[in-house]
Amino acid sequence: MCFYGNCRSHTCENCKPKMVVCPHCGGKTLLLMNQCIYCKQTVPDEAKQDAVAAWYARQAELRQREAKSK
Incomplete structure (x- = not known):
C-alpha cells in the first residue's frame, strides 16, 4: 500500500x-x-539514472x- 492511498505500488511514482x-x-x-518489456533490448x-534524476x-x-500556494 502506498503512502498516498489506494494506488498500485508497482506503477505509482508518488513515493x-x-x-x-x-x-x-x-x-x-x-x-x-534489465530488459524492456516491449522490445526486449537492454535498458542502459x-x-x-536519468529517470531517477528526473523524478x-x-x-x-x-x-516548491x-x-x-500556502
Missing part, C-alpha cells in the same frame, strides 16, 4: 521512482527490469509549487 523510458522503443518499463544504466527534479518542483 519513489519506478519507471524508465526505453531509449530503443520509447516504452515505459520498471526500473528494476544511464537511462535508469527527483519533478518532486522538488512539486514541493506547494510551498508557494
Whole structure:
C-alpha cells in the first residue's frame, strides 16, 4: 500500500521512482527490469539514472509549487 492511498505500488511514482523510458522503443518499463518489456533490448544504466534524476527534479518542483500556494 502506498503512502498516498489506494494506488498500485508497482506503477505509482508518488513515493519513489519506478519507471524508465526505453531509449530503443520509447516504452515505459520498471526500473528494476534489465530488459524492456516491449522490445526486449537492454535498458542502459544511464537511462535508469536519468529517470531517477528526473523524478527527483519533478518532486522538488512539486514541493516548491506547494510551498508557494500556502
